[in-house]
Amino acid sequence: MTDPSYDITGRGPVLLLLPGGAGHPMGLGPMTEALSGHFTVVTHDPLGLAHGRLGEPVADQRVQDWSDGARRVLDETLPEGETAYVLGTSAGAVAALDLATRHAERLRHVVAHEPPCVGVLLDGARQQAAFREVCEVYRAKGLAAAGALMTAVLEERDAGDLPEGRPLAREEELRTPMALALAHVIGPFTSYVPDACPARTRLTVAAGADSRGQLLYRTAEFLVKRLQADFAEFPGGHLGILERPVDFADRLTRTLLGTGPWS
Numbered sequence: 001m002t003d004p005s006y007d008i009t010g011r012g013p014v015l016l017l018l019p020g021g022a023g024h025p026m027g028l029g030p031m032t033e034a035l036s037g038h039f040t041v042v043t044h045d046p047l048g049l050a051h052g053r054l055g056e057p058v059a060d061q062r063v064q065d066w067s068d069g070a071r072r073v074l075d076e077t078l079p080e081g082e083t084a085y086v087l088g089t090s091a092g093a094v095a096a097l098d099l100a101t102r103h104a105e106r107l108r109h110v111v112a113h114e115p116p117c118v119g120v121l122l123d124g125a126r127q128q129a130a131f132r133e134v135c136e137v138y139r140a141k142g143l144a145a146a147g148a149l150m151t152a153v154l155e156e157r158d159a160g161d162l163p164e165g166r167p168l169a170r171e172e173e174l175r176t177p178m179a180l181a182l183a184h185v186i187g188p189f190t191s192y193v194p195d196a197c198p199a200r201t202r203l204t205v206a207a208g209a210d211s212r213g214q215l216l217y218r219t220a221e222f223l224v225k226r227l228q229a230d231f232a233e234f235p236g237g238h239l240g241i242l243e244r245p246v247d248f249a250d251r252l253t254r255t256l257l258g259t260g261p262w263s
Contacts, residue, residue, distance in 0.1 A: 010036025020090025034249035
């Protein structure tokens with residue numbers, strides 16, 4: 001078990017960020033800067049990809065390992081007797097749901113933004129098979145083809161002809177966070193079915209406004225009913241945390257602190 005990797009910025013109550021993809025925090029700077037006036041932002045890097053381990057071997061990932069790692073980060077950063085806010089997005093949102101279920105005692109409010117827990121849906125088996133196909137296309141044709149199919153799966157439309165490509169060499173894969181996500185994260189994380197979290201932890205399941213009518217918006221709405229959670233709509237789409245970081249941060253702050261007309 002490696003030591004947890006994370007970065008800290010800002011002042012205020014602890015807000016733990018769990019990124020999506022393979023957990024690499026690339027691109028989150030603008031949002032963490034916008035949040036730093038309200039929170040001590042602790043950004044977890046579960047595989048240490050931004051902390052010297054990009055290029056090292058990676059195994060298939062387990063949701064429970066990511067949430068256990070997040071708990072260890074809280075053990076190191078959260079003052080005794082305090083509870084933390086949590087934001088997880090995409091794969092990080094799946095880990096956030098598991099964290100809320102298994103380590104609720106140190107959590108105040110968890111926001112899970114577009115967790116791809118498609119197995120909860122009535123057509124969940126078909127959707128899980130679609131994500132498995134994305135991973136198979138990645139192995140056969142590379143990133144561009146897999147990305148095109150992934151977009152079609154999320155938008156619930158036919159993908160049409162996929163671009164031609166080639167499989168990545170293992171060395172290339174290990175140095176490419178998106179490739180690591182396709183090879184080792186998406187399969188097990190889209191297979192995860194969350195349990196209800198303890199009542200003492202507030203849970204909000206969120207979806208992007210630009211994702212309306214798409215798979216993960218539908219999944220979020222279903223999870224709200226299944227888990228008896230709150231629902232919030234955030235700016236942007238599935239990648240709203242990168243597309244509209246300042247607006248996303250403002251919506252998150254209002255959701256967590258209960259301020260302003262968005263609360």
